[in-house]
Amino acid sequence: MITAKSFATKMLKFYDELGRKDLPWQQNKTGYSVWVSEIMLQQTQVKTVIPYYLRFIRSFPSIKALAKADIDSVLHHWAGLGYYSRARNLHACAKRVVDEFDGEFPQQLDEIVKLPGIGESTGGAILSLAYGQSEAILDGNVKRVLARVFLVDGWYGKSSVAKELWHLSRTYTPKTRTGDFNQAMMDLGASLCARNNPICSECPLSPDCQALLQNKTKEYPHRKPKKAIPTKQATMLLGVNRSKQIQLVKRPPSGIWGGLWSLPELEPPQVKSSLASNKKISDEKMIGQFKHTFSHFHLEVDVIDPNQLSTSPVDIKTGIMVEENTAVAWHNIDQLTELALPTPIKKFLYRHFHIKEK
Template identity: 50%
Template sequence: MNEKHFSQSILEWFDVHGRKNLPWQINKTPYRVWVSEIMLQQTQVTTVIGYYNRFMDQFKSLEELAKADEDDVLGYWAGLGYYARARNLHKTAKLIVSEYDGEFPSTLDEIESLPGIGRSTAGAILSLSLNQRAPILDGNVKRVLARFHAIEGWTGHPSIAKELWYWAERYTPKTRFSDYTQAMMDLGATLCTRSKPNCPQCPINSTCRAYNEDRTNTIPTPKPKKALPVKHRWLLHIENQKGEIYIEKRPPSGIWGSLWSLPDAPYTLDGNDITHYCREQLAVECTVLSYKESFKHTFSHYHLILHPIKLSYVSSIPSISGCSDSRWLKGKHQLGLPAPIKIYIDSMEEEY
């Protein structure tokens, strides 16, 4: 199958079966497409839709996003995970306002130079919002091309990625750039899925090597797995007499960067050590009340097991410098909390 026949088959399939009513496909602008593409990194469409609609209702324009407080941005992102994406969105919006007079750049090099935007995301923004010819290579497209050419090896490996970019460039047609980009995304998301692909309905199955060689279950080659280490931390649930919970803002780098969370402490500490830790590190005097059920949260690079310990707040210690970004939390709020921390706090509130 030559390049023209490939793209023509994909577009004909898209005209009948493609997705055309997703929120970011309506009133397409570089800003709206950019936000959707960042949200869709590491996250399924069905999950993103609700977050996207709420985010766009709050930050209707790039200028509004740039003016927003970081806490507000993270609050509307909380639950999506990979929070560096939200911080980069905010940083990029401010950069576009200051460096590009609020106009989203319109060249591949300029867009790719922005925080949190790689080659494929830049291409998607250009092709989907401005109908410019710019190949993409997201996870869906990698899977389609790897199976079509029976390319073995993990698609994240530089040499494999280079080969896939070659084919992505060759197959991108000279017209209907936006439709073709969306069509490739849709094909991977709806037919050429990671498991149990619906090959009989695929428009390019007649010349797909993996399908014809019965190798769709082994191509693409999975990412090499390694055992994830397990880390343990105390989760400090400090509560005052009003039923308010002590939270602090995490550093910008590291897990849950810039989100509000319950403090945590080394798991090597015992009960007496923990009250001392609260005194020295948080500048609060408290006493241990009870130990709660532990729970696990898995990151891409390790498992984190949190061991909540409930403490009763006694007083602050003005002479000791504690966390400057701290507050007491109760009831409704719009702060960005990590999903597992929010679930834990909500479950504690339900006990009362």
């Protein structure tokens, strides 16, 4: 088995020669820049993140600026990235860091992980990449590299497997140049040690990689056990008033599209009662349809005209007959670009009203 010293030496050489050092968040690295990028990069790839990161930093250049910002504005900058609790946690975290730590992250792992949205891996990344501390990380790239080099069995979503990988990561992470080492592990996992068609011939760890030596790189890391995802139906309302305003609801903070603006949605019993007089949605009521797939279910949506329903579907003051805990408001069509809208809702509205994608 490769020694920790040899492992680190090879990875640091890889970093020096081939590591990425030109990404936007690697210029003038600060706790803030590392933190924002790390949160964006959770479950999201570099290429996707870059434009979001640049816009975000342009609008919120410092953690104090972010702390002072409106949550709606933060969510607007996040719209399209998904996992919107990340944006809420980011904003809440900024406030706490400014209020409790004068704008600088606590530089101790057991303290930094108490902040919202910062777990063990992100905390380790901030401390090692921005503050030069010796803390290990364990993101998807590091997991894949370690699972292959040490032939770790099992899907790493299982806690027992993750625990083993954490142990390996801590064991092989060097005390010095930890940030460079961590960056090298992420770079290696994202480039040569990709999930499909890894380029082992160029990998500094190829002489030590158990998966390669046993010709099993394709099998490792073990995949997540797959299961069928259900399809859900929804009926949404597109209400437009005489001032060309659209009725939207702000979704509750947690759950799908938390905190974003969406179309009012009829819940199944209400669909039944609202449409009781007509068993089927007629062509006049139907405005359009769209589909969207989440990680855990398919969603098929009928968009109908609330004015065509036999009973009044929505009381805009009380929100009765739309989901509870949602704010209802009318928005000008030409102001839609200023709102935090979920991608499929945005695409539908833009298409329907012939709004140009920016």
